[in-house]
Amino acid sequence: MPNVLTLWRTTSRIPGGKRVFSFAFSRMAPYFATIRPRFTVVEPNRAELVIRNRRRVHNHIGTVHAIALCNGLEAVMGALAEASIPADRRWIPKGMEVAYTAKATSDITCIAETDPQQWTSDDPDLPVRVRGVREDGTTVVEGVIRLWVTPRRGSVE
Known part of the structure; x- marks a missing residue:
């Protein structure tokens, strides 16, 4: 798949492009398709999607x-990671810690956020802040997905 950020910037400008991006992204890991995510924001250090x-x-x-919420959080984290990581690094998720704080009774917006300096730190452990929010603004799930970020093989450190 082409660079996620480039694909987002290209498709999100055209009518129906966000749906095209969301479908293509869901093909990367087929279980993402179970929630039919609709991405609304993809940029370095922030991504958002909606689970209807x-x-x-x-x-x-x-x-x-709860597992649909976790799938949404993992999908939004993946888009953020692909849009944020320097070209000479790679990432893999190593754990997820979440707390369910309210009933998910509406469409849920899943949000992932990092700080720019996290991606260039010498510490390979990178926590991504994630949360899911109801339409009324109530947080229904929040937590951290921990990534392991290392240099790509063959890259100069």
Whole structure:
């Protein structure tokens, strides 16, 4: 797949382009397609997507399922990571810590954020702040996805 940030900048300018980007991104890891994410922001150090509140992502009490929320958080983190990481580095997720703070009873906006200096630090452990927010502004899930960021093989340090 082409550079995620370049693809976003190209597709998001055209009618229906955000949907095209979202579909293409979901093909990278097929389980992302289960939530049908709709990306709304992709830029260095910040990304956002929306999970629509519909039956296919519900749990037994009719709210957006915890695992659907985690899939959304992981997808938005992946877009942020691809848009933010320097070309001479690579990343892999190494863990996720989340807390469910309220019922997910509406569409949920998943948000991932980092600070620019995190990507150039000598520390390979990079925490990405993530959260999911209901339409009324209530945070329903929040946490950290930890990445392991190392130099690409063959890159000069």
